[in-house]
Amino acid sequence: MNWSDIGDAMFGGLPDYAEILALVSNSVWAGAVLGLVGGLIGVFVMQRDMAFAVHGISELSFAGAAAALLVGVDVVTGSIVGSLIAAALIGVLGAKARDRNSIIGVLMPFGLGLGILFLSLYNGRSANRFSLLTGQVVSVQNVQLGWLIVICAFVLVALLLIWRPLAFDSLDPQSAAARGVPTVAVSLGFMLLLGLVVAVAVHIIGALLVMSLVVTTAAAAARITSGTIALPLLSAAFGLVSAVGGILLAVMGTLPVSPYITTLSFLVYLVCRIAGSRRGRVSRA
Numbered sequence: 001m002n003w004s005d006i007g008d009a010m011f012g013g014l015p016d017y018a019e020i021l022a023l024v025s026n027s028v029w030a031g032a033v034l035g036l037v038g039g040l041i042g043v044f045v046m047q048r049d050m051a052f053a054v055h056g057i058s059e060l061s062f063a064g065a066a067a068a069l070l071v072g073v074d075v076v077t078g079s080i081v082g083s084l085i086a087a088a089l090i091g092v093l094g095a096k097a098r099d100r101n102s103i104i105g106v107l108m109p110f111g112l113g114l115g116i117l118f119l120s121l122y123n124g125r126s127a128n129r130f131s132l133l134t135g136q137v138v139s140v141q142n143v144q145l146g147w148l149i150v151i152c153a154f155v156l157v158a159l160l161l162i163w164r165p166l167a168f169d170s171l172d173p174q175s176a177a178a179r180g181v182p183t184v185a186v187s188l189g190f191m192l193l194l195g196l197v198v199a200v201a202v203h204i205i206g207a208l209l210v211m212s213l214v215v216t217t218a219a220a221a222a223r224i225t226s227g228t229i230a231l232p233l234l235s236a237a238f239g240l241v242s243a244v245g246g247i248l249l250a251v252m253g254t255l256p257v258s259p260y261i262t263t264l265s266f267l268v269y270l271v272c273r274i275a276g277s278r279r280g281r282v283s284r285a
Contacts, residue, residue, distance in 0.1 A: 026140040030148050031243035037152040039239025040196050042218030043232045047170040051215045053090055056104035057198045059111030060086035061209035065132050066118035080199040087195030091188040148200050155193045205258055213239050213260040220269035223276035240269050
């Protein structure tokens with residue numbers, strides 16, 4: 001499925017929105033699943049001050065996907081391998097907060113450089129190269145959707161299993177370590193889960209725009225609530241609205257999906273920031 005198929009449905013006769021939606025139903029489901037899980041894990045990304053890490057992981061995920069494209073194997077597999085390598089390196093070498101940014105800063109240009117090298121050696125369709133940077137949500141096939149659901153379900157279950165120690169370690173790592181929480185294992189486990197989410201997000205929304213679903217939605221939710229239940233639920237809801245809303249808007253136009261998703265998530269953040277600022281002024285009055 002690609003934009004030409006959607007264009008035929010729109011301009012081959014009178015536009016039939018229901019028919020267009022049927023063509024991109026896999027994309028809608030993929031966006032919904034990714035938005036929910038990305039928004040949920042994004043809460044811990046913000047609490048652990050690791051927004052920069054998402055971009056670092058996405059660069060090596062991009063390199064893995066580009067390498068897979070070059071050698072002719074599944075792009076998602078290459079993306080996952082690259083993400084997990086980056087997540088493990090950041091989790092182990094950047095266990096201390098003061099070392100994390102330098103590790104990420106080293107990995108980002110290295111991953112981007114490798115990705116550009118692999119794409120320059122690739123002689124296939126130029127659209128395939130571009131999709132690694134900006135995503136290809138309109139071409140989600142049944143097999144890809146199945147793997148995305150399986151991976152996101154695994155991340156969700158694993159996240160729920162480590163939720164309490166992860167939340168404790170995210171908010172007060174010193175106290176968590178003193179209470180016997182295996183902070184190194186928890187941190188590494190979280191990084192690997194984040195790597196999986198980033199890997200599938202890169203395939204859908206692209207390496208350059210992945211932060212809009214993993215970071216922006218959680219940052220928006222944090223502007224208006226700090227509740228232990230309300231915050232993750234609201235962040236997941238914002239991720240769902242941004243991803244699915246972006247897709248539904250995109251099928252009515254001729255632009256790629258990614259700008260709609262990123263713009264919608266930014267507007268959600270902007271509204272939440274304004275609402276949070278007003279509420280703060282009222283509470284101080």
